[in-house]
Every structure is written in structure tokens, then in C-alpha cells.
């Protein structure tokens with residue numbers, strides 16, 4: 001099995017980093033741009049498996065897309081064509097599949113939406129039922145799951161929708177709302193999880209000319225826009241957790257109090273654990289505490305960072321209890337069970353609760369962690385290796401879903417590691433274990449760590465590292 005050996009961090013962090021573009025904002029902006037007549041230009045976009053899935057999906061809806069990965073830009077010529085339907089492969093992407101189903105159902109053509117075996121196991125029932133109620137014909141092989149075919153057009157109107165499984169159903173419906181003949185009014189039949197993502201949906205829609213009123217959208221039209229995408233706040237959670245686990249400080253640039261992403265609030269949780277947090281409109285700095293305190297925290301709004309917190313909690317001086325996240329059992333894997341199982345395998349006393357988990361402090365023993373085809377398992381468990389010797393991550397390539405450069409092969413598709421990295425050929429290195437800004441900075445284009453003047457730099461052409469080490 002392909003694996004990554006995570007070497008313990010040799011010294012505390014002192015680094016500034018800009019994570020890649022937000023997956024959630026990229027996929028919303030791509031869809032809104034595809035529904036807007038005219039040409040939109042997106043900057044700061046994420047290029048990863050989930051956003052490639054959305055690029056394919058909007059092309060299937062009839063948008064013309066031009067990408068420049070080096071610059072992080074995407075040009076989209078949109079406007080909902082009434083073309084001939086087709087098939088969308090959403091791969092592993094919840095956002096792509098849940099956002100494209102309502103958009104595809106705006107058209108009279110039949111569109112099939114499918115994805116990986118993992119995505120086929122995730123829930124779609126509430127969304128498919130809502131589309132039926134709103135006037136679409138929906139065909140499923142297994143009720144409530146992908147693959148599903150939708151044929152429109154949606155007439156729109158009032159619809160009832162449960163909120164407790166995923167907010168993505170609601171976001172997908174809202175984005176298609178203005179193009180429904182009668183507009184859309186959603187009534188939630190159970191409490192909504194991941195609330196900040198729905199606020200993000202409204203904000204991106206507004207940037208493309210459509211206003212929502214609560215969960216109601218009047219009939220209208222999108223307008224093309226030039227739109228700048230923030231760095232990814234869920235990706236930032238790993239980078240901000242690193243100095244709490246190992247000491248030192250990390251500044252994340254491009255994310256701060258003005259962010260559209262709820263996951264920036266992960267820094268608030270680190271603060272409650274004793275970290276010193278400094279925020280500006282577009283940066284967050286976390287400085288690790290001498291002693292980490294356990295916390296009791298409801299993470300229903302920021303559940304993508306729950307596994308990151310579990311990794312930090314292992315090194316606290318008292319137990320940590322996370323609640324409100326029962327619904328993450330339906331994500332890439334059953335994340336509650338998976339994180340508890342892996343921590344138990346490392347000898348850590350962790351237990352599952354119905355709606356979360358409890359982690360008691362411990363010293364992880366050497367272990368090869370399984371990652372369950374879940375990028376967030378890989379990135380979170382890699383953090384343990386910063387402090388605990390002998391940590392290995394299996395199938396590290398799964399990070400490609402949202403953060404392809406978080407773990408990478410030296411000399412592989414990305415570029416060679418800097419001189420002095422003690423990783424043998426064929427192994428993986430991770431961004432969190434090699435950013436020692438004083439001695440081993442990386443170029444901003446590899447992991448996002450800012451380069452210090454005078455430090456070594458990698459040639460973009462050859463990937464070879466040259467220059468003096470500071």
C-alpha cells in the first residue's frame with residue numbers, strides 16, 4: 001500500500017502560508033457563472049478533483065470553459081443552453097452532484113448524474129424528492145441514491161426539505177431558484193446543519209446579480225461577473241493546527257474576519273484551547289500555547305474541521321468532546337467512526353457518541369493510519385506525526401480531492417523536495433512537515449508557504465533547489 005511516513009517536526013513553526021482556493025466557493029462560482037449569460041472570469045480558483053468534477057459538470061450544462069491553472073483563473077461563457085442533456089460524472093464530489101442536479105433539471109433534456117462508488121453511498125433522497133415536487137421527472141436505480149436522471153424544466157414554487165443531513169441540497173436548489181418559472185420558496189422540516197455554507201451560497205449568488213430573501217428566491221437572471229475566490233478555510237485548519245500541536249506560529253493569508261467561509265471559526269476553537277489568535281480582515285495568525293486545554297464544542301456549523309480538532313485534542317491536557325456532527329457519518333466515510341477507530345489503533349482513548357466523539361489525551365504509538373478514501377482523514381492524521389514518532393499515512397493520494405499539494409511525491413508530478421529533506425525516493429512528503437520557514441521554505445507555488453528572501457528556491461522549470469539556506 002502506498003504510504004507517507006510523517007517525520008516529527010524538528011522545531012516549532014514560524015511560517016506564513018496561503019492555502020489553495022476554496023473548494024466550496026469555486027464550485028458555487030463555477031455554477032453561477034455557467035448559469036449567467038456572458039463571460040465571467042474567476043480568479044484564485046481551486047484546481048483539485050472536486051472542482052474538476054464541477055468543471056466537467058458545467059461543460060455538460062453547455063458552458064464554455066477555459067482554464068489557466070498556473071494563474072488559478074477560469075473563464076466561463078455561460079447561459080443555460082437547451083442542448084441535449086448527457087451524463088455528469090461528479091466523481092467523489094458532494095457539492096458538484098448536489099449543485100448540478102437542480103441546475104440540470106432546469107432544462108427539458110434528460111441528464112444523468114453519477115459518481116464514484118463512495119458518492120453512490122451518500123444520501124440524495126431529500127434533494128431528488130424536492131426536484132420531483134418542483135416539477136422534474138426523476139429516475140433512480142436505487143431510491144435516494146445516485147445514479148439518478150433528471151428531466152425538467154422545473155416549474156418551481158414551494159417545497160419542503162429536511163435540513164439535518166446536508167446543507168448542500170438547499171444550496172443547490174437556491175442556486176437554480178431564480179431560473180425556475182415560479183421562483184423558489186423552501187421550508188425546512190428539520191434543523192439545518194452546516195449553516196454558514198448556505199450564507200456563502202447567498203453571497204456568491206449576490207455577486208452574480210441574484211438576491212435571496214431568506215430561503216426564497218424570486219424569478220430572475222444571473223449576470224456574468226469577475227469574481228475573486230478566497231483561499232480554502234477547511235484546508236487552512238491543518239496549517240493553523242500545526243503550531244498548536246508542535247509550537248511556534250503560523251499565519252494564513254487571504255482568510256480573516258471578512259471571509260465568507262464558516263470554517264475560519266476553527267481558529268476560535270483553537271483559541272479556546274489556549275492558542276493565541278490574531279485576526280485581521282484577511283489574515284489569521286495562530287501561536288501555539290504551552291499547554292493545550294481540552295474543549296467541549298458543537299461543530300455542526302464547521303464539521304469539516306472536526307477531524308482536525310480530533311488530532312489536536314490528542315495532545316491536550318483534558319478530554320475534548322465534539323457534538324452536533326452526527327451527519328458527518330454520511331460524508332466521504334463515516335467520519336465519526338473512522339477517526340475514533342484510527343485513534344484507538346494508535347492507543348488513544350477515543351469514543352464514539354451518537355452525534356460526535358470524545359477524545360482523551362494520550363501518546364500515540366507508532367501506527368500506519370488507514371484513510372478510508374477520505375482526504376480529511378489523511379490530512380488530519382498526518383498532523384499527529386508532527387509530534388508522535390512513527391506515524392504513517394496510507395493512500396496519501398486521497399488528498400487530491402481538495403488539496404493535491406498537501407501531500408506529494410518528491411520528484412513526482414509536483415517538484416523535487418529541497419536539499420536535506422530526509423525522505424527516500426518514492427515516499428511522500430507533506431506540506432505540514434516541511435515548511436520550516438527559517439531553513440526549508442517552499443516556493444509559494446508548491447505548498448503555498450511563503451518564501452523568505454535569501455532562502456532556497458526551486459526552479460519552476462527543473463524543480464531543483466538552489467540558493468543559500470537561511
Ligand SMILES: O=C(O)C1=C[C@@H](OP(=O)(O)O)[C@@H](O)[C@H](O)C1
Nearest residue numbers: 024095166167168171194197304
Ligand atoms: O456547501 C458546501 O460547499 C459544503 C457543505 C458541507 O457539506 P454538508 O452541507 O453536507 O454538511 C461541507 O461538509 C462540504 O465540504 C462543503
Ligand SMILES: C=C(OP(=O)(O)O)C(=O)O
Nearest residue numbers: 092093094095304331376
Ligand atoms: C464533505 C466534503 O466534501 P463534499 O461533501 O463536497 O464531497 C469535504 O470536503 O470534507
